[in-house]
Amino acid sequence: MGEVVIKMPDVGEGVAQAELVEWHVKPGDPVREDMVLAAVMTDKATVEIPSPVDGVVLWLGAEVGDTVAVKAPLLRIEVAGEAASEEAQTTTTALTGKVEPVKDKPTGTKTTAPLPARPVAETKIIEPEKFAKRPVARQPAERPLASPAVRLRAQEAGVDLRQVAGTGPAGRITHDDLDQFIARGTQPPAVAPTGLARKTAIEEIKVTGLRRRIAEKMRLASSRIPHITYVEELDVTDLEDLRATMNAGRKSDQPKLTILPFLMRALVKTIGEQPGVNATFDDDAGVVTRYSAVHIGVATQTPSGLTVPVVQHAEARSIWDIAAELTRLADAARNGTAAREELSGSTITITSLGALGGIVTTPIINHPEVAIVGVNKIMTRPIWDGTQFIPRKIMNLSSSFDHRIVDGWDAAVFVQRIKALLETPALIFIEG
Numbered sequence: 001m002g003e004v005v006i007k008m009p010d011v012g013e014g015v016a017q018a019e020l021v022e023w024h025v026k027p028g029d030p031v032r033e034d035m036v037l038a039a040v041m042t043d044k045a046t047v048e049i050p051s052p053v054d055g056v057v058l059w060l061g062a063e064v065g066d067t068v069a070v071k072a073p074l075l076r077i078e079v080a081g082e083a084a085s086e087e088a089q090t091t092t093t094a095l096t097g098k099v100e101p102v103k104d105k106p107t108g109t110k111t112t113a114p115l116p117a118r119p120v121a122e123t124k125i126i127e128p129e130k131f132a133k134r135p136v137a138r139q140p141a142e143r144p145l146a147s148p149a150v151r152l153r154a155q156e157a158g159v160d161l162r163q164v165a166g167t168g169p170a171g172r173i174t175h176d177d178l179d180q181f182i183a184r185g186t187q188p189p190a191v192a193p194t195g196l197a198r199k200t201a202i203e204e205i206k207v208t209g210l211r212r213r214i215a216e217k218m219r220l221a222s223s224r225i226p227h228i229t230y231v232e233e234l235d236v237t238d239l240e241d242l243r244a245t246m247n248a249g250r251k252s253d254q255p256k257l258t259i260l261p262f263l264m265r266a267l268v269k270t271i272g273e274q275p276g277v278n279a280t281f282d283d284d285a286g287v288v289t290r291y292s293a294v295h296i297g298v299a300t301q302t303p304s305g306l307t308v309p310v311v312q313h314a315e316a317r318s319i320w321d322i323a324a325e326l327t328r329l330a331d332a333a334r335n336g337t338a339a340r341e342e343l344s345g346s347t348i349t350i351t352s353l354g355a356l357g358g359i360v361t362t363p364i365i366n367h368p369e370v371a372i373v374g375v376n377k378i379m380t381r382p383i384w385d386g387t388q389f390i391p392r393k394i395m396n397l398s399s400s401f402d403h404r405i406v407d408g409w410d411a412a413v414f415v416q417r418i419k420a421l422l423e424t425p426a427l428i429f430i431e432g
Helices: 148-157 175-184 209-224 237-248 259-273 319-335 408-423 425-429
Strands: 002-007 017-023 036-042 045-050 055-060 067-069 073-079 098-101 227-235 279-282 287-290 296-302 305-307 348-352 371-375 379-384 389-402
Touching: 017 209, 036 073, 036 209, 148 175, 148 319, 209 305, 227 408, 237 259, 237 389, 237 408, 237 425, 259 296, 259 319, 259 348, 259 371, 259 408, 259 425, 296 319, 371 408, 389 408, 408 425
Parallel strands: 296 348, 348 371
Antiparallel strands: 002 073, 002 098, 017 036, 017 067, 036 045, 055 073, 227 389, 279 287, 296 305, 371 389, 379 389
16 A cells, blocks of 8 residues: 655745645545545635545644645545655646655644654555445534535525535535435424523634635724725615616626626726725835726625625726626635636725615725725615605715825715716716
């Protein structure tokens, strides 16, 4: 029998380490070539690491939530026959990890356990069928463990994951578990409560992966940026009428328009007059960088947390083109297929909670940008026109600015210009 060590892959872009966010295997599990072993995260992109060999997992070198350096050992796999040659074991792609012979003593990192010595005499032939996965018992109040992709599939299929037995590490629900559950038929009926009872369960959830990166980003923005938030009321009745008319006449290959493409076109026109808000601030170097290109980040809720896909070069896109790109990026972000370059490089950000937008919000700036525009929900309200009350569709914009770079007056002028464009939407389409 031979053994191979799979190391943390080089995910590119000069990244020296990545966070381990999910194991798909545990010691004793049989694995097949190309089977996903683990998932690691850098920035806001998740990379899956497949197995380059068939064999049985012997050892895991890190725990979920650990930061692992590139080229540090991740796991060790026992394979049939002699270990592959060093040349064959190292010719994997950057995203699938690096495989090297056990004869090379691995170099550990501070965040991973050292690779334990394993004498050749102790090598055993392990039959895969001896490690058939068994469901792990789950307490009644315990939240089921599952990856974002599994949760999304379950939601789309109408499956309550609490009813699904997990066979993955620590009882994690895998895609196979979900497939088998769906194949068996309908879910068991919910048990009606028998009466009031005290609840004493306490759940501790380790903050890892995307949620930890969100927390770090919010802490950075809150601690380093003195925010000023400016709220203005907009009458979007005419805009909503125009949007309804355009949607009614759209072509079959055109997406349905929301208010965001109109807002983004209004941002482009306003930034042309006030380029100071389309900028980033390196407060360590004391340098403000202004951009002629308008790359608009759109805060998007996904099953695993908040991400910010970026509509690149909004200044060169039409209303319909922006709407199509928004739809594509939102779908990619939610199903976890968005590329790293699609989740970075924004110069200004929009945040919207849609129908849950509330009356007023206090958006946190997407560091190192200097401005963020928040969209609140549209409500029909009675507005006095001088002679009578008439129903109008009203929406607030809640926008925050880095007060070190953008003065309150400039922030107000910026929002007022957006207000004028959205209240008279024909102005959005006038060039020059």
